Amino acid sequence: MHTQEEEFYRAILIVAAVVGTILLYFIITAIRYHRKSIRMHKDKIQAEIDTLENERRRIASDLHDELGPLLSAVKLQINNIETVGEQDQQLVVKSSQHIDSIIQKLREISNNLMPNTLLRKGLKSGIEELAETYKKASRLEIKFNCDQEIRLDQNKEINLYRIVQEVLHNTIKHSGANLLLISLRKDDNRILLATADNGKGFDYFSKSKELKGLGLRNLQSRTEVMGGELICNSQPGKGVTYIFDIPV
């Protein structure tokens, strides 16, 4: 190279170095902001879920602990009413029955809001109870398969329970399936929750982008706050399979 060419080449190399530095800076800032935005996002949905669950817990315990005893007292008082005629007697019995069913409904609602079994006996029993309830109420057959006792920290248990609940709701509401399999397994350091129905299936990506319902989004965000992974496999006509892979 002549001197002129050498100078030109040196200038090119300098420019290359500058471009390289800019690229490096770009990468580093991209990584840092990405991390930050993930953290903020996670905090946000965690806060949303916390608010939701705390509210539910409060309402559930208010219903159960405050209205329950009150209604029981009312029932006692009604039963103690001195009746004169046959008609009055029947009225009292009817009212007492109504109060019974109110108490029953109240218990159901409160249990739905924050399942007692889940809190007391853990995830496995919670889901078993859920499956029992829905088996009675719908023509869907539910097979729950879990051969170990699993105890996790309560937030995770609630999240997993809500996931199962939503999958169950969706299966009943949309899939037209008559069989839902749920299996829960704990490996060394992760929880695997898998469900499969034999219904009509749907396209997960397009539906979750439509943002019509909250259900699918909740599945995603609950999986996300637990740091897990959601895999949905579904083809039209072949049912829906979910796998939730959650680290513990």
Add this chain to the structure above:
Amino acid sequence: MTNEVQFILSLCIGFTVIIGIVKFKRIDRSYYPFFYLACISLLVEIISYVLIEKEMYDEKTVMINVFCFIEFVFYTWLFHLWGLFNFNRRLFIFINLIAFLMWLVFSFYPEGFTKPNMYFRVIYATALLFFAVTTFNKVVIQDRAPLFKNPKFWIILGIIIFFSFYLLSRTASLSLFGIDTSRQLRRGLQEVINYSNLIVNLMFAIGALCIPRKKNFTGLF
């Protein structure tokens, strides 16, 4: 860098090809253009080495001219599958049609078909840079998985880095157009590309390693 060293270093793209062959059946289809292109690149590297050894420079130039267009098609296809054009197939085809027309024009202008189509190279590299940056913002930043484990992060970053230096070197050559330059200078400019190519091939290999397998569904039924 001698020809041999350059050739051996450029074979680094082979890592990506090997990983691709091993994983091919178990990965998402949206990565296929990337692996097709890696195979084609490897082939082009080998053929151009052979052609240089045989001193068939015109043939080599023609091949590279064609390869530029192929590269553009495959990268835009990749970006298309990743959602750059909002999955709008017409737009994707339209863009490639325009690229083809440009390629045709710049194959014969300002020099013949056997000379490097420098203008096209500058244009396609610029376009790919823009596409890559947009895809990066659209796909990689939106993804909430850690960046280092995101194959798209490595692949797109590789594309951005490669075409930045490519553009730099090519515009430099273009500005020397018509000036009688020494062989060393041209080689020197080529070397900027060679080194960035090396880094980028390694990044591609990392990206290929990161591509997750499609999960197997051990049948519940």
